[in-house]
Amino acid sequence: MKPFDYARASRPAQAVDLVASRDEAAFIAGGTELTNLMKDGVLAPGLVVDVSGLPLSDIELHEGRLRIGATARMRQVADHPMVRERFPVISEALLASASPQVRNRAAIGGNLLQRTRCGYYRDVGSPCNRREPGSGCPAIDGQNRQHAILGGSDHCIAVHPSDLAVALSALDSVVLTLGPDGRRSIALKDLHRLPGDTPHRETVLRHGEMITGLEIPESRAARNSRYLKLRDRASFEFAVVSVAAALTLRGRVVTDVRLAFGGIAPRPWRSAAAERALRDQPLTDATVAAAGRALVRDAEPREHNAFKVELVQRALADILSDLGGNR
């Protein structure tokens, strides 16, 4: 790890000022991501600003919206009785993430900003357009079993690793930030950019802009929500494919459905097409299959990941069967 200056912020605005004051500055909260990236030389900030002690860790329901502070730990949110009862997909996604030790430490804001697990990105000996713009993407013709089938570009096909972000995407969550230009609310679906020809620009956040919290609207669908994660081992592993689903039925007819997918795209992949195929339709094998086909219509599988096209449709069918009872 290269040497850096460290400062502990006493107020959010001070943290923003400190990071904004230096080009090579970064926030740290849980530390479970930045420490690894610094050790590997993927990131080398000259200043690290500790926001872990800021009073931004509350979890509360306010006028029909769940508010989660950015420095709340994964475990706190996963264990929270109100989250478990009214937003089960969030708790399930968190409990399917990382390990108990990491969940005790990793902060909610940082979870959304974690970097891809693409091996080429993490290995500074490899070219990577995301890490070093213009250096190339070895994944496109290389080891791409873990990579994207949707939303990638000729410059990058890395997938976003956060389970939480997938769950939040399904629930129309909003990210609250504080930056040098003041406060902003950003729809979670707009937080992460698709790679296009600038994969190194991962989010819409500006330098010095800090996530201070999240807001998630309550809904009947959110109460009937689930997270399904398929991975190469049963625990402590990133998703090969995952689905966050929230569903409301009247009789057998779908009145509300929200579907987001992980492991298949460079950002949490909310599929309006799959939702359209189900909304106001009876929940049957045929409509579920149609939703799956709509989801993968534009899929561009690579040499080693074509199996994800089938797997993600099966995952969708499985979770809808669970949420909707027997069909």
Added chain:
Amino acid sequence: MSDMSKDGHSRRSVLKAGGVTTAALAVPGGVAAAAAPPEGTAPASTAEVTLTVNGRPHALTIECRVTLLDALRERLGLTGTKKGCDRGECGACTLLIEGERVKSCMTLAVMEDGREITTVEGLARGDELHPVQEAFIRRDAFQCGFCTPGQIMSAVACINEGHTRSCEEIREWMSGNLCRCGCYPNIVDAVRDAGNGAGR
């Protein structure tokens, strides 16, 4: 007294042994929720920190890039906490901060200034091993032993958290600790024994 083993270790004494308190259970969220507003510090590449390890305060001047793991091993000579992958993937460096298990390779020592840290060296009371240590020996829950300190610290927390109701639950909640020798069945047995108050 059905929860008492024959030498008088109850489940409660398993939790309490070695100064590991149940505070993390009483306050949801533990450290983060209980923290007072932070005192800010100015940017600097070194810092004066006090790490309270196994009840003993240690004042150090330390480079800010030093992980808690390296500070313990290289500066304080506490080599019980092991450095395996140094990337948070193996769990060998697991210890307790304010009673919660964390991976010490993934946090900077400067971030833990003033916190109570418990390492594997802090579990035994003199010659009397902690019930989880006893259970690991009785169940032969290791071969090479390199992952064992991390397994034991993780197990202490796993029991504190109440995640030992079944073997399946233990496997899930111990999944952050890898054992290259493959002693998992015996580790699960040891954690279940200690969780049931049958550590010896």
